[in-house]
Amino acid sequence: xITDDRLDDEVEAIALRLxxxxxxxxxxxxxxxxxxxxxxxxxxxxxxxxxxxLSGRPVQQARFARLEALGLNVDSDLERSLGPRVLEVLPxx
Amino acid sequence: MIPxxxxxxxxxxxxxxxxxxxTHMRVDRRSRGYCRVTFEHPPINTITATTxxxxxxxxxxxxxDPDLNVVVFDSANxxxxxxxxxxxxxxxxxxxxxxxxxxxxxxxxxLVRLSRAPVVSIAAIRGCARGAGSxxxxxxxLRFASRENTLLAQFEVATGLVPGGGPMARLSGWLVxxxxxxxxxxxxxxxxxxxxxxxxxxx
Numbered sequence: 001x002i003t004d005d006r007l008d009d010e011v012e013a014i015a016l017r018l019x020x021x022x023x024x025x026x027x028x029x030x031x032x033x034x035x036x037x038x039x040x041x042x043x044x045x046x047x048x049x050x051x052x053x054l055s056g057r058p059v060q061q062a063r064f065a066r067l068e069a070l071g072l073n074v075d076s077d078l079e080r081s082l083g084p085r086v087l088e089v090l091p092x093x
Numbered sequence: 094m095i096p097x098x099x100x101x102x103x104x105x106x107x108x109x110x111x112x113x114x115x116t117h118m119r120v121d122r123r124s125r126g127y128c129r130v131t132f133e134h135p136p137i138n139t140i141t142a143t144t145x146x147x148x149x150x151x152x153x154x155x156x157x158d159p160d161l162n163v164v165v166f167d168s169a170n171x172x173x174x175x176x177x178x179x180x181x182x183x184x185x186x187x188x189x190x191x192x193x194x195x196x197x198x199x200x201x202x203x204l205v206r207l208s209r210a211p212v213v214s215i216a217a218i219r220g221c222a223r224g225a226g227s228x229x230x231x232x233x234x235l236r237f238a239s240r241e242n243t244l245l246a247q248f249e250v251a252t253g254l255v256p257g258g259g260p261m262a263r264l265s266g267w268l269v270x271x272x273x274x275x276x277x278x279x280x281x282x283x284x285x286x287x288x289x290x291x292x293x294x295x296x
Contacts, residue, residue, distance in 0.1 A: 001238050001239075002237055003240050004239040004241045004242055007219070007238075007239050010237060014215070014235075015127055015129075015165050018162050018163040019124055019125075019126030019162050019163050020126065020162075021162055026162055026211075027212070030211060030212075030213065030234070031211065037266070039262035039263060039266070041195060041197070043261075044201045045197055045198070045201065047256065047258075047262075048201055048257040050257070051257030054255060055184060060254065063253055067252070073137070073176075073179045074136055075172075075173075079137055079176060082221075082248055083248060083251075089252070
């Protein structure tokens with residue numbers, strides 16, 4: 001996290017610094033970091049299959065239709081307060 | 094989509110493919126080693142099938158460029174970095190996006206390839222990045238976020254969905270400790286968004 005007034009300068013500084021590095025050294029080092037930090041590719045497809053399966057349910061399409069009626073996908077209070085307001089399309093407990 | 098010849102054009106700033114007409118982003122090849130991508134899809138930078146197709150093409154350029162060292166992704170909208178996914182009432186268009194070179198769906202494919210590319214990817218974040226927007230941020234190598242104005246969220250679970258772009262796998266590795274310190278709730282099931290100043294400081 002960086003204070004907003006410093007964000008642009010900090011990012012520009014590190015980008016300009018990295019842009020000057022020797023590419024072979026940078027790319028090869030990154031590949032070793034990737035090996036020990038990134039999840040295996042096999043982690044990803046099952047969750048996306050779940051996403052598509054659950055998306056296709058009628059109840060899901062009804063929830064998103066209600067969210068759209070409340071302002072989803074446009075600049076709206078719903079979009080700016082989506083965390084709390086998403087509950088508005090769920091049934092009472 | 095991926096150019097077979099990525100030799101530099103006469104301006105020395107990469108192949109001419111970089112300067113094509115992008116519709117959901119601006120692409121500025123600032124020097125041989127440095128590219129700046131600015132998301133610009135009014136009104137709130139939703140990610141659509143068109144965005145995915147353009148990002149897939151862009152990742153191909155990033156992978157193939159012999160001179161590029163770093164790419165910065167920022168947003169023209171300070172309130173919405175990348176709002177979230179929008180199927181535009183046609184889920185089949187998203188489901189039908191072509192699988193990429195990894196064999197995975199285009200969205201997973203471009204995230205995996207970006208994270209493994211021989212180029213440092215930096216997300217410079219202002220505003221909301223929810224759902225697929227958060228997934229994109231998590232696939233970058235580095236995240237720099239406005240302390241006063243950043244909100245990451247995987248809101249899918251609250252709506253009845255499973256986050257599809259792999260945040261469970263990407264977040265769990267480096268967000269567990271700070272979440273445990275400051276909150277007992279999981280980042281994907283909490284009713285509140287990840288507050289600025291907690292998890293983000295680790296990325």
